[in-house]
Amino acid sequence: MNNTVLVCDDAVFMRTMIGDILTQAGLEVVGEADSGLQAVEKYKTLRPDLVTMDIIMPEMGGIDAVKAITDFDPQARVLMCSAMGQQALVAEAIQAGAKDFVVKPFQPSRVLEAVQRVLG
Amino acid sequence: MNTKRYTELFRAEARDRLAEMNTSLLAIERGEGIEHVAELFRAVHTVKGMSAAMGYSSVRDVSHALETLLDLMRREAIAMTPAIIDALFEALDALESAIVAVSNDETSTTDVTAVVAMLESITAEPSTQAEIDLAEMQTMEWPTMRMPTPTPAVQPAIEVPAPTPVARPAITQRSAVASPATLSHAEKTQRSVRVDAERLDNLMNLIGELVIARGRLQEVARKAANPALAEAVLHVGKLIGNLQTEITTARMVPVGQAFERFERMVRDTANSLGKKVVFEILGSDIEVDKSVLDEIGEPVMHLLRNSVDHGVETPQERRAAGKPVVARLTLSASRERSSVVIRVSDDGRGVDVDRVLERARHAGLVDDGWAPVSDAEILSLIARPGFSTTSKVTEISGRGVGLDVVATKVRSLGGAMELSTDAGAGTEIRLELPMTLAIIHALIARSNDEVYALPITHVVETLLVHPDMVRFEDGKEILEVRGQSLPTVRLRERLGHPVRQDRGGHAVVLDLADGRITLVVDEFMGQQEIVVKQFDAARGMPKLFNGATILTNGSPALILDAQGIA
The missing domain is CATH 1.10.287 (Helix Hairpins)
Structure with a gap:
């Protein structure tokens, strides 16, 4: 069984890129979300093994979404995908329950390392 | 990495975000609240992320500088002043140029140092937020992490380098799921797909x-x-x-797609003329065929510019006239039967009907003895070619190109333009357009044994020709229609068929760019909706046709080009 993943980012571009990297690594992208709110809803129905989460999104940002997801499922594995300059927010996200983070622009190898650590 | 695919995605999404940014900034300027700053910040942030991923450094640098400034504004560390808002507009323009440049040629770089420096000078106060070194963060251990630190044991699923057949459905599903968010106005949750036009x-x-x-x-x-x-x-x-x-x-696409950019244009035009204008767009969710939307952008822009330039008075003039200093300009779209109606209305000075008549006489459009029955008749002269004079050339409305250009364009799309005005109180221009250009209403005409379709766009009326209506002037055939002498074209002649000896037949009065004419055919067989099929006419063929169609009885027919016949 492949690990399933939910990709959350408000940009299609980013979702596509992250999705490609993960798919090539053999993960199965089972859903996408373009807002924190959607991420939480989709997590509940899809129950993916992994969530990649952007921080700056409309309708509930990534940090609140991580809180909501880990409240719902303390075992949830969320990987933050943030842009440069969001370091303080990343720390906050980790406190909120995210397991690890990668910084945009992504290097596929760096993303996969983080994914392995989180799924580890 | 499939670069081309990402380039396309970048282009489309960056364009959408730019439009959002302009909309947000205009809302900020109107003082509609801090949440628009957050909106603007998010859009800029997204573009920054995408451009960094693509390695478009000029786009990334401008968006980064913008984002830094907006972040401070968002946290109200910097007050919003008109000067800062202007600077932000300028930065959005620079961002747009940089995006356009990389969209056209990926390797191109735009010099953005000036705009970045400008933004940075506003941001002057260094961020209080301590910057943590990135490299350090990547290796840092997080005390709150619930998962154990990475073990050498690797998840097998991740090691598989190539996509397995099992992974494939995931791709399909992604492209299906990805789309709702493409239209990313968060409220749009229905399923949709982005398709190349x-x-x-x-x-x-x-x-x-x-x-x-x-x-x-x-x-x-x-x-x-x-x-x-x-x-x-x-x-x-x-x-x-x-x-x-x-x-x-x-x-079908919502007209709002084409209207969005006008907000910015109206603002800039008004500012450059020292006028105060509140611009309102109504009915942006009304849908029209993409082909129509592509064509009406320019004419509508022209009308808006005209309103701001000629219709709206200066604040001083408005005050003197006892009107509110800030003028209102409204662009609205609505659906009326099978048409889309677009209105551009202002509460400016209106059109002086007497001056229009005077100018039309001067330009030789009407005889001195012409006695109009209504103001509407006089106003329709504005749309005639040659009405606008070059006496008033402004940078805004162009060189003497006036409403006639708009009228001709609208007419060529199968629509109509109407102008109504109230001296001192404002002007409204109403454009009635078909919802699609692919299907049009046509009269079906017979000439000899051949059948032709004539779009009803230019048709004023049809009538039966009595031989006593016909007379000749300088060898040219004239038809007397209710006291008007109209030049006449016989379709048989144009097509090289023998002309009927009795000079009878059915006639249609056509309202063309340079006046009315009549077209005589053997018979009108009715009216129907036809699907236009464009074709490239063979070399040397007279320019009588602009397409072909299949009639409901299954027989093909050429579509007559009214303008070409005259």
């Missing part, structure tokens, strides 16, 4: 071919006199009809 055009063309093929098939089936075949053909025919309706609907 060219594909839709191709589909539309193919369906046009299919409709023609259906006509042939029906003909064959009729001759074969086989009930089973006839039934099958009937069924296929219906399906093709449904397909046509579906694809036409699929090509």
Whole structure:
């Protein structure tokens, strides 16, 4: 069984890129979300093994979404995908329950390392 | 990495975000609240992320500088002043240029140092937020992490380098799921897909071919006199009809897509003229065919510029006239029967009907003795070519190109333009446009044994020709229609057919760019909706036709070009 993943980012571009990297690594992208709110809803129905989460999104940002997801499922594995300059927010996200983070622009190898650590 | 795919995605998404940014900034300027700053910040942030991923450094640098400033504004560390808002508009322009440049040529770089420096100078106060070194963060251990630190044991699923067959459905699913968010106004949750417009055009063309093929098939089936075949053909025919309706609907886009950019243009125009204008857009969710929308952008922009430039008074003039200092300009879209109506209205000075008449006489458009029956008749002169004079050249409205250009464009799309005005109180221009250019209303005309379609766009009325209406002036045929002498064109002559000796037939009065004419045919056989099929006329062919169609009886017909006939 492949690990399933939910990709959350408000940009299609980013979702596509992250999705490609993960798919090539053999993960199965089972859903996408373009807002924190959607991420939480989709997590509940899809129950993916992994969530990649952007921080700056409309309708509930990534940090609140991580809180909501880990409240719902303390075992949830969320990987933050943030842009440069969001370091303080990343720390906050980790406190909120995210397991690890990668910084945009992504290097596929760096993303996969983080994914392995989180799924580890 | 499939670069081309990402380039396309970048281009489309960056464009959408830019439009959002302008909308947000305009809302900020109107003082509509801090949440618009957050919106603007998010859009800029997204573009920054994408451009960094693509390695577009000029786009990334501008968006980074913008984002830094907006972050401070968002946290109210910097107050919003008109100067800062202007600077932000300028930065959005620079961002747009940089995006356009990389979209056209990926390797191009735009010099953005000036705009970045400008933004940074506003941000002057260094961020209080301590910057943590990135490299350090990547290796840092997080005390709150619940998972154990990475173990050498690797998840097998991740090690598989190539996509397995199992992974494939995931791709399909992604492209299906990805789309709702593409239209990323968060409230849009319905399923939709982003499709290249060219594909839709191709589909539309193919369906046009299919409709023609259906006509042939029906003909064959009729001759074969086989009930089973006839039934099958009937069924296929219906399906093709449904397909046509579906694809036409699929090509519909909300007019708001074309209207968004006008906000910015009106603001800039008003500012440069020292005028105060509140601009309102109504009905931006009204849908029209993409082909119509592509064509009306320019004319509508022209009308808006005209309003700001000529209609709206300066604040001093408005005060003196006892009007509110801030003028109102409204652009609205609505649906009326099978048409889309676009109105541009202002509460400016209105059009001086007497001056219009005077100018029309001066330009030789009407005789001195011309006695108009209504103001509307006089106002319609504005749309005649040659009405606008070059006496008033401004940078805003161009060189003497006036409403006639707009009127001609609208007419060529099968629409109509109407102007109404109230001296001192404002002007409204109403454009009535078809919802699609692919399907039009046409009169079906017969000349000799041939059948032609004449779009009703230019048609004023049809009438039966009595030989006593006909007279000749300098060898040219004239038809007397209710006291008006109209030049006459006989379709038979144009097509090289022998002219009827009795000089009779059916005539249609056409309202063309340079006045009215009549066109005489043998007979009008009725009116129907036709699907336009564009074609490239053979070399040397007279410019009488601008397309072809299949009539409901399955026979093909050429579409007459009214303008070309005259």
